[in-house]
Amino acid sequence: EVQLVESGGGLVQPGGSLRLSCAASGFTFSGHWMHWVRQGPGKELVWVSRINTDGISTSYADSVKGRFTISRDNAKNTLYLQMTSLRAEDTAVYYCVGGGSYYPPYWGQGTRVTVSS
Amino acid sequence: DIQMTQSPSSVSASVGDRVTIACRASQDISGWLAWYQQKPGKAPKLLIFAASGLQSGVPSRFSGSGSGTEFTLTISSLQPEDFATYYCQQADSFPYTFGQGTKLEIK
Numbered sequence: 559e560v561q562l563v564e565s566g567g568g569l570v571q572p573g574g575s576l577r578l579s580c581a582a583s584g585f586t587f588s589g590h591w592m593h594w595v596r597q598g599p600g601k602e603l604v605w606v607s608r609i610n611t612d613g614i615s616t617s618y619a620d621s622v623k624g625r626f627t628i629s630r631d632n633a634k635n636t637l638y639l640q641m642t643s644l645r646a647e648d649t650a651v652y653y654c655v656g657g658g659s660y661y662p663p664y665w666g667q668g669t670r671v672t673v674s675s
Numbered sequence: 676d677i678q679m680t681q682s683p684s685s686v687s688a689s690v691g692d693r694v695t696i697a698c699r700a701s702q703d704i705s706g707w708l709a710w711y712q713q714k715p716g717k718a719p720k721l722l723i724f725a726a727s728g729l730q731s732g733v734p735s736r737f738s739g740s741g742s743g744t745e746f747t748l749t750i751s752s753l754q755p756e757d758f759a760t761y762y763c764q765q766a767d768s769f770p771y772t773f774g775q776g777t778k779l780e781i782k
Contacts, residue, residue, distance in 0.1 A: 593771075595719075602762065602773055602774070602775045602776045603711070603713075603719060603762055603764070603773040603776075604773065605764070605770055605771040605772065605773065608769065608771070617769035617770065618770070619770045620676065620770065653718055653719075658724075660707065660709075660724070660725075660766040661709045661721060661724035661725065661730075661766060662721070663721040663730060663731075665718035665719060665720075666718065667718060668718060
């Protein structure tokens, strides 16, 4: 059974930092691109970032470029999202997504990030 | 960035109805389009990939069509479990972008 389990979300003050993790199992993690997608309260889905299989190539949404860093540890089957200089508009549920480069079918249950003073 | 626009934003329909949701891209994305279904409090589920490919395990009443800038998702005969929000997403270029969603409600 494929599982993507996110952790690391929580309440953080504006300007603060958080690191999200996603533990993957049930598929060949190292063989697939991985993505982060977020969804603000009552809002639409927003693609955040993507990383290729060896971690060398990354892409980001303009809204997070320069503040967020995606990385992966294939030995640990784990995906990360380091988030800095957090803003209120970063408040969202963050989903770890993977299993297919262009059309990833596997989604985690999400971890909630709230940026508020 | 490529903008994705869905229509309608919401639609009311009855069990057994045929429903079509449209998605328009701001530039040519060939067939690089996916459709997702999301139910409240749940993660999205991939329904259609590459504009018309049916994801494994998805009922055949779901179908996708289109290319270039105009795409559609059709549900041939609505079932009670199909009432949800549907999103299109372009995979032509980064940043990937989603449509704003179409909420399918029970009439």
